[in-house]
Amino acid sequence: MKNLLECEKGCKVKIVKLNAVSDLKQRLISFGIMKETVVEVLEHAPRKSTIEIKIGKMRLALRAEEAELIEVEKV
Amino acid sequence: MNQDVKACPIIANHIKVALVGQPNVGKSMLINSVSNAHLHVGNFSGVTVDKTEVLFDYKDYHFTVVDLPGTYAFTDYTIEERVTHDYLCAEEYDIIINVVDSTNLEKNLQLTAELLTMSKKVVLALNMSDEADKEGLEISAEYMSELLGVPCVKVSAATKFGIDELIELVASTHSGEKIAPKLVFSEAVEEEILRITSYLSKHKYQAKNSYRNIAINLLKNNKKTYTQLHDNPIWTELQPILIDASQHIELHHNCNDIKEAFAEEYAAFNRGICAEVVKNKQVEEKKTITERIDSILIHPILGIPIFLFFMWGLFQLTFEIGAIPMDYIDMFFGWLGDTIGATISHDDLRSLIVDGIIAGVGAVILFVPNIIILFIGIALLESTGYMSRVAFLLDGFFHKFGLHGQSFIPLVTGFGCSIPAYMSARILKNDRDRLLTLFIIGFMSCGARLPVYVLFAGAFFSPEMAGNILFAIYISGAMMGLIAAKVLKMTAFKGADEPFVMEMPKYRLPSLKLIYHTVLTKTMMYLKKAGTFIAAASMLIWFLSNYPHNLALEESYATKIENAATPKLKFEQENHLAEALLEQSYLGTIGKFSEPVFAPLGFDWKMSVALQTGLAAKEVVVSTLGVLYSLGSDVDEENNSLMGAISQHISLASAIAFIVVIMIYLPCLAASIVFTREAGGIRYFFYLFAFTSIVAYIMAFLAYNITLMIV
Numbered sequence: 001m002k003n004l005l006e007c008e009k010g011c012k013v014k015i016v017k018l019n020a021v022s023d024l025k026q027r028l029i030s031f032g033i034m035k036e037t038v039v040e041v042l043e044h045a046p047r048k049s050t051i052e053i054k055i056g057k058m059r060l061a062l063r064a065e066e067a068e069l070i071e072v073e074k075v
Numbered sequence: 076m077n078q079d080v081k082a083c084p085i086i087a088n089h090i091k092v093a094l095v096g097q098p099n100v101g102k103s104m105l106i107n108s109v110s111n112a113h114l115h116v117g118n119f120s121g122v123t124v125d126k127t128e129v130l131f132d133y134k135d136y137h138f139t140v141v142d143l144p145g146t147y148a149f150t151d152y153t154i155e156e157r158v159t160h161d162y163l164c165a166e167e168y169d170i171i172i173n174v175v176d177s178t179n180l181e182k183n184l185q186l187t188a189e190l191l192t193m194s195k196k197v198v199l200a201l202n203m204s205d206e207a208d209k210e211g212l213e214i215s216a217e218y219m220s221e222l223l224g225v226p227c228v229k230v231s232a233a234t235k236f237g238i239d240e241l242i243e244l245v246a247s248t249h250s251g252e253k254i255a256p257k258l259v260f261s262e263a264v265e266e267e268i269l270r271i272t273s274y275l276s277k278h279k280y281q282a283k284n285s286y287r288n289i290a291i292n293l294l295k296n297n298k299k300t301y302t303q304l305h306d307n308p309i310w311t312e313l314q315p316i317l318i319d320a321s322q323h324i325e326l327h328h329n330c331n332d333i334k335e336a337f338a339e340e341y342a343a344f345n346r347g348i349c350a351e352v353v354k355n356k357q358v359e360e361k362k363t364i365t366e367r368i369d370s371i372l373i374h375p376i377l378g379i380p381i382f383l384f385f386m387w388g389l390f391q392l393t394f395e396i397g398a399i400p401m402d403y404i405d406m407f408f409g410w411l412g413d414t415i416g417a418t419i420s421h422d423d424l425r426s427l428i429v430d431g432i433i434a435g436v437g438a439v440i441l442f443v444p445n446i447i448i449l450f451i452g453i454a455l456l457e458s459t460g461y462m463s464r465v466a467f468l469l470d471g472f473f474h475k476f477g478l479h480g481q482s483f484i485p486l487v488t489g490f491g492c493s494i495p496a497y498m499s500a501r502i503l504k505n506d507r508d509r510l511l512t513l514f515i516i517g518f519m520s521c522g523a524r525l526p527v528y529v530l531f532a533g534a535f536f537s538p539e540m541a542g543n544i545l546f547a548i549y550i551s552g553a554m555m556g557l558i559a560a561k562v563l564k565m566t567a568f569k570g571a572d573e574p575f576v577m578e579m580p581k582y583r584l585p586s587l588k589l590i591y592h593t594v595l596t597k598t599m600m601y602l603k604k605a606g607t608f609i610a611a612a613s614m615l616i617w618f619l620s621n622y623p624h625n626l627a628l629e630e631s632y633a634t635k636i637e638n639a640a641t642p643k644l645k646f647e648q649e650n651h652l653a654e655a656l657l658e659q660s661y662l663g664t665i666g667k668f669s670e671p672v673f674a675p676l677g678f679d680w681k682m683s684v685a686l687q688t689g690l691a692a693k694e695v696v697v698s699t700l701g702v703l704y705s706l707g708s709d710v711d712e713e714n715n716s717l718m719g720a721i722s723q724h725i726s727l728a729s730a731i732a733f734i735v736v737i738m739i740y741l742p743c744l745a746a747s748i749v750f751t752r753e754a755g756g757i758r759y760f761f762y763l764f765a766f767t768s769i770v771a772y773i774m775a776f777l778a779y780n781i782t783l784m785i786v
Contacts, residue, residue, distance in 0.1 A: 022332070023152075024574050029338040030148035031576060032182050035330070036339075042366065046375050049471025050480065052579060057179045059365070061467040063474070063575035 096174035098145030211357025397445035408437030435613025438701030477564025489519035518556030
C-alpha cells in the first residue's frame with residue numbers, strides 16, 4: 001500500500017482509502033476523490049510540493065500534505 | 076407609479092430562477108447570453124463570489140435570475156459556497172437552473188444529485204455543448220431527461236446555442252406540475268428508504284415533501300429534516316430504525332461515514348447515467364491539448380521562469396506601447412488648456428479651469444493607454460486558465476511564506492484593482508488565511524498606482540529602462556508582500572495550514588468580445604472616475620492651493636516684477652511670487668505642517684500633500700502633483716510637462732522613497748471600506764492602517780538613505 005504522493009509521474013492508480021479528517025475528506029469527495037476512483041498523476045511542481053492529478057476529465061492540484069493522506073493501489 | 080406597474084404587471088408571470096452549478100461551468104456567461112448583462116467572467120474557480128440578480132423579459136414573462144457562486148457540493152466549505160447553500164435553503168425562488176459542463180458530465184452531476192433532493196423544480200442546462208461536439212461527445216438530452224425525470228437541454232453560453240429553448244423550458248416547467256426526479260440508489264439504500272417511507276405512511280405523517288425525500292434526507296443526516304421530525308411523537312420509534320439503517324448502509328460501503336457512503340451512491344448513479352446518455356465518438360487522444368500546453372507551462376524547472384517572463388513582458392508592453400499615445404494626449408490637454416484659457420477673462424475662473432480641472436484630470440487621463448494594456452494582460456490571465464497554473468506553480472513557494480496557493484488569485488486580481496481582490500479572497504476557507512491574504516493584497520500595486528509609477532519612471536529613467544523599472548516595482552512590491560505575510564503568519568495569524576485542493580480548468584482561447592467587454596468596462600470606470608471624483612478633487616485641491624489670497628505679498632512682488640530689467644528676471648520674479656503664494660495657501664499650510672513628519676524621507680511639502688490626498692484615491696496623487704507643479708513651478712517652453720517638472724524638482728532618492736510609500740501605504744478610500752467589510756470589523760481597518768503606515772515609513776526611510784549613499 002502506498003500513498004498518492006509516492007506515485008511517479010504518469011502512473012495510474014486506484015484510490016483505496018482516504019485518511020483525511022472529516023472536513024477535508026468531504027472536500028476531497030466533492031472533487032470526486034473517493035474510493036474505487038482511478039486517478040492519474042500528471043505533474044509534480046518543483047520539489048514535489050504540489051502535484052497535479054487527473055480524475056475522469058478533471059485536472060486537480062493537490063498539495064503534498066493532502067496527497068499523502070490518499071492511499072492508493074496499482075490498477 | 077406608472078413605472079412600477081410597468082415593471083411587474085402580472086405577478087403570475089414572474090419567474091425567479093436560481094442559477095446553480097459547480098465552479099467554472101459558465102453560469103455568469105450564460106446569464107450574459109440570456110440577458111445581455113455584463114457580469115464578470117473568467118476561466119478559474121471562484122470568479123463569482125457573491126450572488127447577483129439580473130432581470131430581463133422574455134415574451135410574457137419577467138425573469139429574475141440569481142447568479143450564485145459555484146459550489147462543488149453542499150459542504151459549506153468556503154464563504155462563497157455558504158452563500159449558495161444558504162440561498163437555496165432559505166430564500167424564495169421558483170425554479171433552479173442547474174448548469175453543468177457537458178464535457179465533464181459525471182463530475183458535474185454530483186451536485187445535481189444533491190439538488191434533486193431539495194424538492195424544488197430543476198431544469199438542467201447542459202452547457203458548453205459546442206466544446207462537447209468538438210471533443211466528439213454525443214449527449215442525448217431527451218434520453219437524459221427521461222432517465223433523470225428532470226428536463227434537460229443542450230446549450231452553449233459562448234455561441235448562444237439553445238438559449239431560447241432553455242428559457243422556454245424554464246417557463247413550461249414552471250407552469251407545469253412538479254415531477255419527482257428519478258434518483259435510484261443501490262439495493263441496500265433503497266431497502267432502507269422503503270422501510271422509512273412505509274413507516275411514515277403507516278403513521279400518516281403530515282409533510283410538504285414526499286416521504287422518499289424525507290427518508291433520503293434523514294439517512295443523509297440532514298439537520299433541518301431532523302429538527303422537523305424531532306418533536307413528533309413518531310420520533311421515538313423512528314430513531315432506532317434510522318440507527319439501524321445507517322449501520323446497514325455504512326457496512327455496505329465499508330466505511331463509517333454516511334456522507335462518504337452517499338457520495339459514492341451518487342457517483343455510482345451518475346456513472347450509470349453517463350454510460351447511457353454519452354457516446355464518445357472520438358477515440359480519446361493520449362494527450363489532450365491542455366495537457367500538452369501544461370507540459371511546458373507547469374514544467375517543474377521552466378514553469379516559474381516562463382511565468383516571470385510573461386509578467387516582465389506585460390510591464391514592458393505597458394510602458395512601451397502605453398508611451399506612444401502619451402505625447403498626443405499631453406499635447407491635447409495643453410492645447411485644450413490654452414484654447415479654453417484664452418476665452419476666459421476672469422483670472423480666478425481661468426485658473427480654476429486650466430490649472431485645476433484640466434491639469435488634474437489631464438494628468439490622470441494621460442495614463443489611460445497604460446491602464447488598458449495592464450487590464451488586457453489581467454483579462455488574458457483570468458480567461459485563458461493560466462491563473463490556476465500559476466497558483467499550482469507558486470503554492471510550494473507561497474506556502475513557505477504562510478500563504479495559500481489560492482491566495483495567488485486575489486493577489487493577481489489586486490494588480491488590477493484592490494476592491495475585487497478583497498472580494499475574491501472569499502475563495503479561501505480558513506479565516507486566518509483569508510485575513511492574512513486581505514492584509515497582503517495592498518502590496519500588489521493596483522492599476523490606479525500605475526500612473527504614479529509611470530510618471531516617476533519616465534521622469535528619472537530612459538525609455539528603454541522604464542519598463543524594467545516598472546517590472547521591478549511590481550515584483551519588489553510582491554516580494555515585500557510575501558515577507559510581510561511571513562511576519563504576520565509568525566505573529567498575528569499563527570495556526571494550522573489550510574489544505575490546497577484546486578481544479579485546473581481547461582485552457583480556453585478567450586473570445587475577443589469577452590476581452591473587449593472586460594477591458595472596456597474597467598477603462599470606462601477609470602475614465603468615469605477621472606471625470607467625476609478626480610475632477611472634483613482637483614477643484615478642491617486647486618481651491619486649497621489658491622486661497623487665502625495674500626494681497627500684501629502680491630503687491631510687494633508687483634513692484635519687483637514691474638521694475639525687472641530683463642524679461643528673464645521678470646519671469647523669475649513671477650515664479651517667486653507663485654511659489655510664495657502657494658506656500659501660504661491652505662494646502663501649503665497643511666503641507667508645511669506635515670512636512671517634518673516626511674522630512675526624514677526626503678519629501679518636500681508638495682509630495683507630502685500628494686501622499687495625503689492619495690488616501691482618497693491613488694490617481695489623485697498624480698492630479699495633485701499636476702495641479703501643484705503647474706501652479707508654482709517655473710514653467711518654461713521646453714519643460715511644460717509634469718514629468719519634466721518632477722525630474723527638475725525632486726531628487727532621485729526622494730522619488731524612490733515616494734514610490735516606496737505609494738507601493739505600501741493604505742489603499743484608496745473605496746478599497747479600505749471593502750477591506751473593512753470583508754475582514755469583518757472596523758478594528759481590522761485600524762490594524763491595516765497602522766501596519767501599512769509603519770511598514771511604508773520604515774521601508775521608505777531605508778530606501779531614501781540607501782539611495783543617498785549609493786548615488
